[in-house]
Amino acid sequence: MIRKLLGACGAVVCVAVAWACNDSAEPVRPEQEELAPPDAGPPPEEDAGTSPTDAGESSEDAGTQEPPDAGTQEPPDAGTGPDAGTEQPAQDPWPKEAAVNYTQRFGVGQPQSVAVDDAFNVWLLAGNRIGVLRPGATQPVWASHLGQAGRGFSSTVICGGSAGRAYVGYYARELDNPQRSSYQDSTFLEGDLDAVKLTPEGTVVLEEHITRSFRHDKHDGSLSWNPPNNTGIHNSNDWRYDEDRSVLSCVKVMRGRDKGEVYVGTNHGVTRIRGLDYNSHRHPVWWENGSQRAGYTYAVGIAQDGDVLIANDWTFGIVTPNEDLGLWDAMTPKTLNPMKVESSYLPEVNPLPEFDNWRGFQQTKDGRYYLASKDYGLWEMSILSKGNPWQKGTRLQGLPTQGLTSLAATDDGSLFIGTAGSGLWRMDANKNLSRVANVPGKTVKQLIYDPNGTPAMLYVLTDAGLTVLRGH
Template identity: 90%
Template sequence: MGPGQEEEFAPPDAGAPPTEDAGTLPPDAGGSSGDAGTQEPSDAGTEPEPDGGNGPQQPAEDPWPKEASVNYTQRFGVGQPQSVAVDDAFNVWLLAGNRIGVLRPGSTQPLWASNLGQAGKGFSSTVICGGSEGRAYVGYYARELDNPQRGSYQDSTFLEGDLDAVKLTPEGTVVLEEHITRSFRRDRDKGDGSLSWNPPNNTGIRNSNDWRYDEDRAVLSCVKVMRGRDKGEVYVGTNHGVTRIRGLDYNSHRHPVWWENGSQRAGYTYAVGIAQDGDVLIANDWTFGIVTPNPDLGLWDAMNPKTLNPMKVESSHLPEVNSLPEFDNWRGFQQTKDGRYYLASKDHGLWEMSIISRGNPWQKGTRLQGLPTQALTSLAATDDGSLFIGTAGSGLWRMDADKNLSRVVNVPGRTVKQLLYDPNGTPAMLYVLTDAGLTVLRGH
């Protein structure tokens, strides 16, 4: 299927059950899925950028208005974008169909560029995520393949969907930097720290453990690590799992799964979050997991030994919601300052998740009452102990540190598209994107 044929398709929203992982064997099947056959010698390459980019360090204080609530759609003319992001220099990035915008500090309105990268080939954009100073990542949608195994690295199918890196030039224009293609994976068969072989041409994001498999094709969600050891890294949720990005390098993928008649089920990942201690929170249509990422990007997809990427939760569901084969449709996964975990479903409301044990196939779920709807879109935990809750049709809600629920009345719009929390603002900034535009809340 050629790129030009993709423009008619919108990003999927938990429709038909996702396909099994063609590149991974069941736990009891033996063997290794990482053997791509006879390959050229591994290229040790270069280490990925340690700070997630190559720009200067983030400014000490953000330059944006300090009021408790500012409507950026009215004040800066940002319109009603589908996704918003912020980079290390507090540039505010906007995504609206085939247009990418950036609102720079000191500007009164964003500048826009159209049809860059994958958008110019007819692919539908999905989300945008901030990177280092002047860099952002733009996700695109491509349909899953009935057979994700490709016979040649020159197969054009590899270049469908995936992720572009764009950058702001010194002249003040937005340009394509690169269609992300640099897989970074330690060759654990050799055990000498060298990297697995990469095809010589651009193959987009494909399985790092076996270049032949093009399973991650649609980017559905993303989160930037805002502080801590891995500050600046980005995790993107796809139709198949979670890919870790550092600068222009990636490692793909890992995911919570379940098994049905010997087939692996890995749902679409719409919920990716960062816990208070830097753990990665992953929730897809069926299951969820919590991973402590190894400092080495090249080991992100390593499942064994489990000490490489320890998991507080491996692959679990909440039986209080429904049975495992039924979709839970998770859209948010956050941990609040008091250490509690919360999951938001687009159909089943807000749930507190209590861990029973790491390897248990289910954990304990408790439904939270008091919201006007069970149709939720997003979550954001903030430093004051609050949990902000985005709804479809009932606006933005806040559960404060004392677990009291209230409607946030100074945010226009009925449906919350995205919540983005940046604790690096002074005071911290919560970007709230709704069907009425963009509002930024301060001080939480």
């Protein structure tokens, strides 16, 4: 997180949206109750002394807690057929009913996170277990203790990738000082992100821990951007800074120029993934007493035109990504990754120093932007000026709770709204709100919209399991 103009920024005067600068100050840890399931482990440590409502620093390392092992037994029919994850099917193979309960029909259980890859494999995450439901299978195949889970780190989210590949994120403790003096420091390999894949035999294996920082060029001849060692995810503009250590959210680009790429929200910002390469990072920030603040990024979305929507605990931004992966973290000149919104907040929700706790950021087909808070409900955001430190917010009425968990915009113009305790809601293209009755469960954990299905698929993960809605 950017709070002090140190590291690679040097004497450069950074603007308020200094997305790519380094810092050596402690990360800001918002004080909040997380929505992670019990077996996902505790959230990353509280960082003492840097948050306006700091609750103190925990002495327990959240990155080393062993989640309970859900078992290693595979279903008898799993893993024996051809590899469904190697080619993109011409048409998706899943049931075409308007609503299908995958927990009941396919035995996927009640995972903490789900994902879909380019071959319509459905990936599942449950503590230290990773599962995949392949087209044509009647139940998922599971693997345990792969990658970082085998080292005792607690899993957080799973995200689909190319055919037969998925990414698994983990918690790791915050570092008191994220600057490393040696690329051989073992803390580089804590938490972060694993790539897993399907083998031709249909089993799930670790592909590799994500370590390949990709830069278009050095941007500065004085530093080595990619040290010759396995260093996990570190700042792409200066390998010495190990800041993005806990993956909290992720989104896959489902169509367009960058289809198949993945953006992961972390304790620090947003890292861009292409295959096994990454660029880290971008994030909205704000200034306080000469330092910069950035909250945890639980809300990452893709706009209708491919823009990346980023919202953390305080602020939000909208970035139009450059095609060059190596320029994702570049902030100058601004034409490299033009920003429709720089670092902004909604004064109608809270004063800037108070947490807004954004959990969803989406754009509907009519071009309107919506933000969902875990505490303050659903807001329509209107852009006043991209350089403003604030934009216009209008609260939407009619939901039974202000506690929201996720958003998904669909091609029929709808906005689906996940709540904590009141189920799934839909705002249709005419802005009418209604409860989605055919989705069991009270709390929505995750929403994933895949327009590549025929008809399109909305994956709805709740505390009762996984339901897939079609046709929106």
